[in-house]
Amino acid sequence: MKLLFSALLAIILGSSALPTIAAQAPTGVRPCCAFGYDLKAELGGVAVPFFSLNNVLDSHTLGRHRYNDGSGSVALNLAGLDKEKNGLIFTTLGGFIDTAHVRDTADYTYYLYQLMQKNLGSNTHYDFPPELKLRRIQWLPHRVSLTDEQKQALSLDSAALIAFRLAQWHEIAQWFGMESVGGFKEYASAFSSEDLYSNMLGALLAKQILADEPKLDINGFNHAMDKAFTDAIIALEGQPAAITEAKIKHLDGIWWDSSKRLPNKWVVLFRDYRFGLALAPNYPTATHRQDLPSTVNGLAIEQWVRLELHPDQHEQDFAALPASLNDKPYWTASDFQPIANYAQQQDGKELRARHLDGLLPKHSLSEQRQ
Template structure:
């Protein structure tokens, strides 16, 4: 769950950071067709027409360069800086629906949205954290928002280059990371179909970018030297949260609700809150009870951040269909028997289409991760022919399975299960 660093730990670590807020804004527009103008002048009745966008007005940006700080899985965790425990400090990162703030594209560490620009009943910061939903399990809001922003960040560049051989550079982690678009004939696609293909590619590749980050964290990538992020790798709620963000923005792109940054931010805010309600978000107090119920099973309150095995249960099932981890009756003892009704909910499985307009999307573009020599030792448990050249997103599930095997050995040596 912890994507990079943990928000409250910036103060604890006495790090002075420049906010990740961005001045990037965008606004594009639909161009009326000649037929629409002719009909209007002739007094015809207005009819709905496919939108014709001016390519010259496409926003000139790509994915944000930084990710939002977020949360390690658990509640009120202890923290260590090196070998030294931080006294009198516990990490409280659980939020409820009323706590969630308005979305801001590429907000970074902190951004304040005034009430006048918010479609919620309040302004303020995004106020990211973790929450629990009956059908979607735990959700990490920072992961949802980051992949949402990556989706729109990729969309217009993909649309402008659809059918061409093109490379989109992404922030490096274990090594160079980029999207490799292949040339193909688009002459059979109309403008609406090109829009749809680009939208599905953007959502899919933004999600696989999130998968690559899970891999990078497991293999030793850190945003700041001396602060390990292995605690965050394959955290059980991460990828479901990422895919939720991709799906929200895929829907908004298809509905043409992303033509300006203001419109985008407002619609992500509305659809995020509505999606959480549809998934059955519980209040903050009950979410904290669920975390307490899985203490010692999914995470350990006895361990301290950033110890990797503070998190005991991880999610290694990568791919374009994601199933959430839900509370089950077997996890509840007498102390939490009152949560039995919550533990009988059914999961909402979400997925991203592998095809759009009859095109197999993985044949059109792939996300590629290269491994720098300094990280090679962390891949020693994986046959070199799998990773030594480069890894693309179709191979990520295989990498994750090797990680699962290694983590199982480590947990067994510690005398802890990973069920």
């Protein structure tokens, strides 16, 4: 039972089973955060006693950033002993921020920046471990000679963009049933309303850090992230945990459902299926927009490097998608929005059916974006 409960915690928190090795590519995602407060859990349809997930942070308790602080920190995080502190923070200007998503994409941006500097213009690729599909970074050959300044600018922006593309794909993979821990689907985390906005913040923070100090080692990057992330939360007017808790509770029955237990998909009622590169917060009074460029000095980034999703061992999970998608040899970012649209349509049908059956609060459909 203890092993099964540990597996349940891992899937709830969105972790990966791979170890953390700071000198290598990011290997997983950090232990955090389904949207909600004091979340309960069940295992095989049976409630897990004495368990609740309080995933709310004070804006001044971010802890210390640690590169690639993925699944190896699950136990420490749960015990409150990890140097990093991850959870949800409400900010006046940016809405809800998931600090784990910020950190994950910042780490990917740092790692990809090193690869971009070596590989831009060449015909080569790098494969990350699969998430239902093989995640391949494909560089495209070019005869264009870049100046040092052009190469630096293109390396920075392409690292941030591709790191964000990886985050976008992660949301899709979760919706289609990705399992970081065998047997436990991650449906409850897919397209959560604060995820991609938080991911983009991480990409932008890391990009600025590397623009200021391109030669940072891992320790230097960790220290720079501490300051940059703290400054960003202050600029977004981060709020105390009590306010974050109150905001989340106010959205019970609109954005999430406290009557459901993780890993039930419908713990989360409101999802964000937008896959653009210009994002506004979902919280209605938050106004701070973010964007990532797709071109640098007239150069289209994804004509130099792109994320490709190649078939792996889970193609049956995508069988219901239209043939126009499934007939392609691999997917790129141009396919993400049509896939997200399909997910949104299917979720809408299921929500309406549950609403009619009395399984969801009556206002969950009409007020999702309130």
